[in-house]
Amino acid sequence: MTEKDGSDDRLFPTEPSVRSIAKELYSQVKDVPLICPHGHVDPRVFADNAPFPDPAWLFIIPDHYVHRMLHSAGISHAALGLPGVDGRRGETDSRRIWRILCENWHLFRGTPSRLWLEMELSEVFDVHTPLSAATADEIFDQLTERLNEPEYLPRALFERFNIEVLATTDDATDELASHRSIADDPWPGRVIPTFRPDKVIDPERPSFHDSIRTLAEITGEDTTSYPGYLAALRQRREYFRGFGATATDHGHPSALTAELSNTEAEHLFKRIIEGDFGPQDAELFRGHMLMQMAAMSLDDGLVMQIHPGSARNHDPALFARYGPDQGADIPAPTNYVDHLKPLLNRFGNEPSFTVVVFTLDEATYSRELAPLAGYYPAMQLGPAWWFYDSPHGIRRYRELVTETAGFFNTAGFNDDTRAFASIPVRHDVARRIDCGYLAQLVAEHQLPLDEAHATAYALAYGRAKEVYRL
Amino acid sequence: MTEKDGSDDRLFPTEPSVRSIAKELYSQVKDVPLICPHGHVDPRVFADNAPFPDPAWLFIIPDHYVHRMLHSAGISHAALGLPGVDGRRGETDSRRIWRILCENWHLFRGTPSRLWLEMELSEVFDVHTPLSAATADEIFDQLTERLNEPEYLPRALFERFNIEVLATTDDATDELASHRSIADDPWPGRVIPTFRPDKVIDPERPSFHDSIRTLAEITGEDTTSYPGYLAALRQRREYFRGFGATATDHGHPSALTAELSNTEAEHLFKRIIEGDFGPQDAELFRGHMLMQMAAMSLDDGLVMQIHPGSARNHDPALFARYGPDQGADIPAPTNYVDHLKPLLNRFGNEPSFTVVVFTLDEATYSRELAPLAGYYPAMQLGPAWWFYDSPHGIRRYRELVTETAGFFNTAGFNDDTRAFASIPVRHDVARRIDCGYLAQLVAEHQLPLDEAHATAYALAYGRAKEVYRL
Amino acid sequence: MTEKDGSDDRLFPTEPSVRSIAKELYSQVKDVPLICPHGHVDPRVFADNAPFPDPAWLFIIPDHYVHRMLHSAGISHAALGLPGVDGRRGETDSRRIWRILCENWHLFRGTPSRLWLEMELSEVFDVHTPLSAATADEIFDQLTERLNEPEYLPRALFERFNIEVLATTDDATDELASHRSIADDPWPGRVIPTFRPDKVIDPERPSFHDSIRTLAEITGEDTTSYPGYLAALRQRREYFRGFGATATDHGHPSALTAELSNTEAEHLFKRIIEGDFGPQDAELFRGHMLMQMAAMSLDDGLVMQIHPGSARNHDPALFARYGPDQGADIPAPTNYVDHLKPLLNRFGNEPSFTVVVFTLDEATYSRELAPLAGYYPAMQLGPAWWFYDSPHGIRRYRELVTETAGFFNTAGFNDDTRAFASIPVRHDVARRIDCGYLAQLVAEHQLPLDEAHATAYALAYGRAKEVYRL
Structure with missing residues (x-):
C-alpha cells in the first residue's frame, strides 16, 4: 500500500x-495477498454487493471501538444514532453523526x-483532508460520492484489497444463505464461514433454549438428549465444512476445559436442558463442550479457536438499551x-x-501462553487481539512471546473486524510492526537479513494460511 | 526549568x-503553571511560611522513598533519625544523617x-556539586544557607514554582485551621484541602472509634446512627467545599464497591459501630461507603478519587516502632x-x-483500567502512581493506556508528594516523558506536530484543571 | 569475548x-571473571574431565529449551533421542538428531x-558456518573433532571461560562424591555444591519417603521424628558447607512461607510422615520448612534462594515417558x-x-518484588529467570525493577544452566543487555558515565560475589 502523504515510514x-x-x-x-482467517464481516456484503451506506454507517455506528470512545467523553449513544434493541434510534441524520466524530x-x-x-480514508478512499469540525461536511460529501462508484462496491474492494480468502463468523444454526449465494455466483472471491456454536453451548445466554430448538429443527436431531445434541453439532460442523469452513471459534468467559465421563456429561446436560443449574454448572458445561469440540476437530479437521477472558456487557444500561457487543x-x-x-x-x-x-490478559503472554505454545504441538498462539491489535499492542506481543515460543508457534494476523473497508490497513499496520520487530533483531545481530525476510513473509501470509489450513 | 549542567536533553x-x-x-x-490536584504537603507550611528545616528534614526523614532504600541496604531507621511513635529518635544530628545519604x-x-x-538541588537550590561522601558536608552547608534566605521560604517557592493551585489531603475531621489561616491572609496562593474520610470510613483502622466520636463532636450529629453518620459526612464535605475543596480521596485496600439496600446498610453499620464485625464486613462496609461517597459527589460536585491496592504496613516491626506510611x-x-x-x-x-x-498493579492498565476509562464517561484514569511515578513508569503508563483510552480519559499529572520542594521537578519529569511519548507518535507518523503540541499542553495543564474542576 | 563475524555490536x-x-x-x-552462583552443571564433568560427548548430547538431548521447541513443531521426543524413564531411546544416531535441529x-x-x-559455536568452538540442513553434517564433524581436542576438555574450558567459582545444585542426600574428588585433586577450579532439599521437604514428591529414609541412613538421625528430621537437615547443611557451599535453593510450587508453633509443626510432621495429609497440608508443610531453612541460615550463614511459581509436569504423557524437567x-x-x-x-x-x-511471573517485578526487595534488607531479587533469561527478558527486568529497587537489591547474574559450554555466552548476553540499559540512563542524563561503569562492574561481578558470599 503506497501512501500519498509522505508517511511511507509510518510505524517503523x-x-x-x-x-x-x-x-x-x-x-x-x-503487497502479498491478505489471508483473513478470523473476522466478522457480514457475508451478505458480498452476496448482495450493494454499495456501502454513508460514512456514519461505515465508520461509526457499527464500530464499538469508535462509539465507546465518543461515549467515554459523554456523547450519548442516541446522538450517535445507534439502533436500540427495539429498533429505535435517536439521531438519524448521518451527516450530523459524522460531524460529531x-x-x-x-x-x-x-x-x-x-x-x-x-x-x-487516504489509501482506500483517496480522501486526504484531515478530519476536523471544519472539514466534516467536505469529507462526508467526498466519501458519499466514492461509495456510489463501482470501484467501491464490496466485491471490487475485495479484489483491490487482494484478499485471497476471508472467513466470516457464523452461528452454528445459521443456514449460510449468503455463503450459498456467493458459492453459486460466478464471482471467484473466496468467502468462507466459521463455525461459532456459543449460542448453543453456553446455557447462560438468554437465547440458549431457543437456539437449541432451532438446532433440532434444522438437523432433525433430538437436541434435548445428549447424544442427539452432539450429533446435531457434528452435523452442523459438516454443513459448515461443505461451505469451505476450516475453523471453529469459541468465545467463552474463561479458558476452562473439563474432562467429564460420559455419564457425568449426560447428567449435567440433562440439568442444563431442564434449566436446573447454577453458574458453576454452566461453566463446567462450557468447559466440557470445549473438550467435545476438540474431539470433533480431531475427526473433521476443523481448526479450533478459543477467545476467552472478556467480561461481557459490563454496563447493564447499555445492554438493556442497545444489546450486546x-x-x-x-x-x-x-x-x-x-x-x-x-x-x-x-x-x-x-x-x-x-x-x-487468544488472550485479553497480556500478563499471560510470557507467563503462560508462550510457554504452553512453545511446548504443545497442537497449540498456536493467536495474534494480539481486540484492544491489543495496535502498534504498541503488537510490539508487546512479539516482545513477550517470541523469546519463548519463537515465531512459528504464532498464528499470523487476524483482522477480526466487522469493518470490511478497514481490512487492508489493519493488515498493513501489523506488517509494519512485525517488520519493525524483525528489523530490530537484524540490527542487534540476532538474525541475518535473509531469515528476517523469510520470517516477515511467514507472519504476513504463510502462518495464517498454514495454521488455518487455508 | 532551564538546566545549567548541559542536560537539557534529560529523559528525552x-x-x-x-x-x-x-x-x-x-x-x-x-513553563506552563503547575496544577497540583493531589498531594500531601502540610498546609501549615504555607500558613506559617517558616524556613524549611535542614537537609535531613527536607530530603530524608519524611521521604519514605529515600529511607526505605537506605533501610534495604541495612541502614537502620534509628541511624536515619526517624521519630518513633513515642517521639524518640536515634540519631539527631542532621548533618550525620545527611552524610549517610x-x-x-x-x-x-x-x-x-x-x-x-x-x-x-540543581534547579531549585542552585547546588551543582555531585553528591558523594566527600561532598556531603559542603552540600549540607550550601543547602542550610539557602534555606534561610527569603527566596527559599515556602510562599516564595510557591510563587517561583508557578503553582496555580495546590491541593492538600486532609482528614474528614480536620478543622482546616491552616487553610483558614491561608484564606484569611492577603497572600494570593491558592491552597485547597481534599476530603479524605478513610479514618471515619474504615472500621479496621485502630483509630476508627475515636474518629467517629470526633466526627460527632464537630458536626453535632449522632454518628452512632447511620443517618447521623451520613449527615455528618455530608456536613464535613460541605465544610471542605467552603475552603475550596474540589475533590475527595479514598485509599482503600481494594477497589471494592458494593450496593447495599438502606436496611442492609443500617444493619451493617450497627454491627460496625458495636465492634461486632469481621474482615469481610469491614470490606463490605468500605465498599458500600464508596457508593455513598459517589452519591454525595453527585449532589455536591466533589470529584472522587480512589487509590486502592496497597497492602499497608507489611512490616509489623516498622509499624510498631515508627507508625504507618x-x-x-x-x-x-x-x-x-x-x-x-x-x-x-x-x-x-x-x-x-x-x-x-489509580492503580499500583500495572497489569490492570491495559487489561482493565484503559478499557473501563475508555467506556464510562464518569471515569478518568489517574496518572502513574507512587512507585510508577518515574521515567519508565510513566512511559509504560502511556504505552499501555493510550491505545485503548486515548489521552482524554487520563487525569493529567499528580505530584502526590509531601516534599514541597520537589514539586516542580516531578512535574518536569512527567512533562518530559509525555513529550517524548508524543514525539514518538509524531516520528512514527501517527500524529501531526500541531496536535502533539495541543496534547502536550493538555497533559501538562488542561487535563488536571478540567478533571479536578479547578 | 571477541567475535569474528563483525557482530561486536550484538544486542546493544x-x-x-x-x-x-x-x-x-x-x-x-x-573479560571480568565469571561468578556462577546458581546452576545445574553436573560436578562429575569436572571430577572426570572426560571429553564432552557429541553435538546431540551437548546441545539437544539434555536441553529442554531446545527439545521443547522442536516438540512444539511436532517432532517427537523419540526422534530426538531422549532417554525414557525406562532407559530406552528412539533415535540413537546423534548425527541424525543433530540434523533435525x-x-x-x-x-x-x-x-x-x-x-x-x-x-x-562461534566463540567457544570456533565454528562459523551458519546452521542449516545443508551444513548439518559439516558442523557435526567440526564439533566432533573439537570435542576430542584437549583444549575442549571441561577443565580446560573452565579455565578458558575464566570462571572464578561455579556452584552446582545437589540433593540434600547427595554424598557429594564428585565435589570430594575435585577437592582432593590438585586442579584449582572452584566448584561448590548448593544445598537443595526439595526432595526431603516436599511431601508430594513421589520419592519423599525414600528420600527421608536415605536422609536417616546418612545422618544417623531418626527422620521420622520432627526433631530428628530437623537435626538431619542441619547436619546435611553443615556437610555441604564443608565442601564450600554458600547457599541453599528451594524450588517450591508457591512462595508460601508459614509460621507454625513447634507443637503445630510436630503434629503436621507426624501426619506427613504417616502419609495422612492433603494438598493443603503439604503446602503448609513446605511453607513451614522455608521458615525453618531461614532460621538455619541465620545460624550457618547459607544464603537462601527461593524459586517458586512453576507448575511442574504440565504434560503427564511426557512425565510418564521421560520424567521431570x-x-x-x-x-x-x-x-x-x-x-x-x-x-x-x-x-x-x-x-x-x-x-x-526469583520469579516466573513478570507481573510481580514492579508490583511486589521490587517494592519488597527495596525495603527489606535481607531480600535480594534474583535475576531474570528461565524463560526470561533472554535479551528482552533481562531488559524488562531492569526496566520494571530498577526504578523501585535500584541495582543494589538485585543479585547479579545466574546462568542457571546444565549446559556448561553455554555459560560464557549466557553471561555475555546479560552483560551486554545490562550495559545497554546503563547506556540508556547515561544518554538520558540520568547517570554519569563513571557511575555507569561502576554499576556495570557490580552487575557483572560484584553483586553475585557479595550476595552469595563468594
Whole structure:
C-alpha cells in the first residue's frame, strides 16, 4: 500500500538504520495477498454487493471501538444514532453523526482507531483532508460520492484489497444463505464461514433454549438428549465444512476445559436442558463442550479457536438499551495454565489437531501462553487481539512471546473486524510492526537479513494460511 | 526549568530526530503553571511560611522513598533519625544523617528519587556539586544557607514554582485551621484541602472509634446512627467545599464497591459501630461507603478519587516502632473489572460525576483500567502512581493506556508528594516523558506536530484543571 | 569475548550514540571473571574431565529449551533421542538428531536458544558456518573433532571461560562424591555444591519417603521424628558447607512461607510422615520448612534462594515417558506480598540473613518484588529467570525493577544452566543487555558515565560475589 502523504515510514522504528531495514523487509511483504482467517464481516456484503451506506454507517455506528470512545467523553449513544434493541434510534441524520466524530477527533489521538481511519480514508478512499469540525461536511460529501462508484462496491474492494480468502463468523444454526449465494455466483472471491456454536453451548445466554430448538429443527436431531445434541453439532460442523469452513471459534468467559465421563456429561446436560443449574454448572458445561469440540476437530479437521477472558456487557444500561457487543466488554484476568490443562493433556500432542488460543490478559503472554505454545504441538498462539491489535499492542506481543515460543508457534494476523473497508490497513499496520520487530533483531545481530525476510513473509501470509489450513 | 549542567536533553528519547521533536514539544509546556490536584504537603507550611528545616528534614526523614532504600541496604531507621511513635529518635544530628545519604548515593542509581533530588538541588537550590561522601558536608552547608534566605521560604517557592493551585489531603475531621489561616491572609496562593474520610470510613483502622466520636463532636450529629453518620459526612464535605475543596480521596485496600439496600446498610453499620464485625464486613462496609461517597459527589460536585491496592504496613516491626506510611506498603493484585462494577453501573454514565481511579498493579492498565476509562464517561484514569511515578513508569503508563483510552480519559499529572520542594521537578519529569511519548507518535507518523503540541499542553495543564474542576 | 563475524555490536541499543556508550561500558566488563552462583552443571564433568560427548548430547538431548521447541513443531521426543524413564531411546544416531535441529533452525529465530548456540559455536568452538540442513553434517564433524581436542576438555574450558567459582545444585542426600574428588585433586577450579532439599521437604514428591529414609541412613538421625528430621537437615547443611557451599535453593510450587508453633509443626510432621495429609497440608508443610531453612541460615550463614511459581509436569504423557524437567513446566501466577510476609516479618530485617527471590511471573517485578526487595534488607531479587533469561527478558527486568529497587537489591547474574559450554555466552548476553540499559540512563542524563561503569562492574561481578558470599 503506497501512501500519498509522505508517511511511507509510518510505524517503523525511528533509528535510521533500523528503519531502513524495516522498510526493506516491508517492501517484500506489503503487497502479498491478505489471508483473513478470523473476522466478522457480514457475508451478505458480498452476496448482495450493494454499495456501502454513508460514512456514519461505515465508520461509526457499527464500530464499538469508535462509539465507546465518543461515549467515554459523554456523547450519548442516541446522538450517535445507534439502533436500540427495539429498533429505535435517536439521531438519524448521518451527516450530523459524522460531524460529531470529526468534532471530537482529538479523543482518538494515539489510538489505532484513528490510525486505521486515517489510513483508510487516504489509501482506500483517496480522501486526504484531515478530519476536523471544519472539514466534516467536505469529507462526508467526498466519501458519499466514492461509495456510489463501482470501484467501491464490496466485491471490487475485495479484489483491490487482494484478499485471497476471508472467513466470516457464523452461528452454528445459521443456514449460510449468503455463503450459498456467493458459492453459486460466478464471482471467484473466496468467502468462507466459521463455525461459532456459543449460542448453543453456553446455557447462560438468554437465547440458549431457543437456539437449541432451532438446532433440532434444522438437523432433525433430538437436541434435548445428549447424544442427539452432539450429533446435531457434528452435523452442523459438516454443513459448515461443505461451505469451505476450516475453523471453529469459541468465545467463552474463561479458558476452562473439563474432562467429564460420559455419564457425568449426560447428567449435567440433562440439568442444563431442564434449566436446573447454577453458574458453576454452566461453566463446567462450557468447559466440557470445549473438550467435545476438540474431539470433533480431531475427526473433521476443523481448526479450533478459543477467545476467552472478556467480561461481557459490563454496563447493564447499555445492554438493556442497545444489546450486546456495543463496547462495554471489559477484559478480566485469565488462567490458561490450569484451565487448558485438560484439553492440552488429552489433545495437545495430537498431530492432526490445532487449537489457536487468544488472550485479553497480556500478563499471560510470557507467563503462560508462550510457554504452553512453545511446548504443545497442537497449540498456536493467536495474534494480539481486540484492544491489543495496535502498534504498541503488537510490539508487546512479539516482545513477550517470541523469546519463548519463537515465531512459528504464532498464528499470523487476524483482522477480526466487522469493518470490511478497514481490512487492508489493519493488515498493513501489523506488517509494519512485525517488520519493525524483525528489523530490530537484524540490527542487534540476532538474525541475518535473509531469515528476517523469510520470517516477515511467514507472519504476513504463510502462518495464517498454514495454521488455518487455508 | 532551564538546566545549567548541559542536560537539557534529560529523559528525552535518544534518537536525534525524535529528541528534537520532544524538545520542541517540551519548549512549549515547560513553563506552563503547575496544577497540583493531589498531594500531601502540610498546609501549615504555607500558613506559617517558616524556613524549611535542614537537609535531613527536607530530603530524608519524611521521604519514605529515600529511607526505605537506605533501610534495604541495612541502614537502620534509628541511624536515619526517624521519630518513633513515642517521639524518640536515634540519631539527631542532621548533618550525620545527611552524610549517610551521600555515602550511599549509589543505591539510588536509576531511581526517580535520585533524579528528583539531583534536579531539585540543581534547579531549585542552585547546588551543582555531585553528591558523594566527600561532598556531603559542603552540600549540607550550601543547602542550610539557602534555606534561610527569603527566596527559599515556602510562599516564595510557591510563587517561583508557578503553582496555580495546590491541593492538600486532609482528614474528614480536620478543622482546616491552616487553610483558614491561608484564606484569611492577603497572600494570593491558592491552597485547597481534599476530603479524605478513610479514618471515619474504615472500621479496621485502630483509630476508627475515636474518629467517629470526633466526627460527632464537630458536626453535632449522632454518628452512632447511620443517618447521623451520613449527615455528618455530608456536613464535613460541605465544610471542605467552603475552603475550596474540589475533590475527595479514598485509599482503600481494594477497589471494592458494593450496593447495599438502606436496611442492609443500617444493619451493617450497627454491627460496625458495636465492634461486632469481621474482615469481610469491614470490606463490605468500605465498599458500600464508596457508593455513598459517589452519591454525595453527585449532589455536591466533589470529584472522587480512589487509590486502592496497597497492602499497608507489611512490616509489623516498622509499624510498631515508627507508625504507618514509612515505606513498608507493598502493592497487591487489584481487581477493577468486578470491584468497580457496582459503582460504574450506578454512576458511571452520570454527566455530573467524575471518579479518578489509580492503580499500583500495572497489569490492570491495559487489561482493565484503559478499557473501563475508555467506556464510562464518569471515569478518568489517574496518572502513574507512587512507585510508577518515574521515567519508565510513566512511559509504560502511556504505552499501555493510550491505545485503548486515548489521552482524554487520563487525569493529567499528580505530584502526590509531601516534599514541597520537589514539586516542580516531578512535574518536569512527567512533562518530559509525555513529550517524548508524543514525539514518538509524531516520528512514527501517527500524529501531526500541531496536535502533539495541543496534547502536550493538555497533559501538562488542561487535563488536571478540567478533571479536578479547578 | 571477541567475535569474528563483525557482530561486536550484538544486542546493544541501536541508536549510535547510545550504542557507543554501551560498547564503552561493555569493554570494561566483558573479560571480568565469571561468578556462577546458581546452576545445574553436573560436578562429575569436572571430577572426570572426560571429553564432552557429541553435538546431540551437548546441545539437544539434555536441553529442554531446545527439545521443547522442536516438540512444539511436532517432532517427537523419540526422534530426538531422549532417554525414557525406562532407559530406552528412539533415535540413537546423534548425527541424525543433530540434523533435525539444523533442518528446523528457523523455529528458534528470535529466541535466546538460537543466540546462545550461535555464539557458543562461534566463540567457544570456533565454528562459523551458519546452521542449516545443508551444513548439518559439516558442523557435526567440526564439533566432533573439537570435542576430542584437549583444549575442549571441561577443565580446560573452565579455565578458558575464566570462571572464578561455579556452584552446582545437589540433593540434600547427595554424598557429594564428585565435589570430594575435585577437592582432593590438585586442579584449582572452584566448584561448590548448593544445598537443595526439595526432595526431603516436599511431601508430594513421589520419592519423599525414600528420600527421608536415605536422609536417616546418612545422618544417623531418626527422620521420622520432627526433631530428628530437623537435626538431619542441619547436619546435611553443615556437610555441604564443608565442601564450600554458600547457599541453599528451594524450588517450591508457591512462595508460601508459614509460621507454625513447634507443637503445630510436630503434629503436621507426624501426619506427613504417616502419609495422612492433603494438598493443603503439604503446602503448609513446605511453607513451614522455608521458615525453618531461614532460621538455619541465620545460624550457618547459607544464603537462601527461593524459586517458586512453576507448575511442574504440565504434560503427564511426557512425565510418564521421560520424567521431570523435560520442558513441560509452565509458569503460574505467584503471590509474594502475602506469601513471603511471615518469612520477611520474622527474618527480613536480620543483618546476617540473605534470601534471593526469583520469579516466573513478570507481573510481580514492579508490583511486589521490587517494592519488597527495596525495603527489606535481607531480600535480594534474583535475576531474570528461565524463560526470561533472554535479551528482552533481562531488559524488562531492569526496566520494571530498577526504578523501585535500584541495582543494589538485585543479585547479579545466574546462568542457571546444565549446559556448561553455554555459560560464557549466557553471561555475555546479560552483560551486554545490562550495559545497554546503563547506556540508556547515561544518554538520558540520568547517570554519569563513571557511575555507569561502576554499576556495570557490580552487575557483572560484584553483586553475585557479595550476595552469595563468594
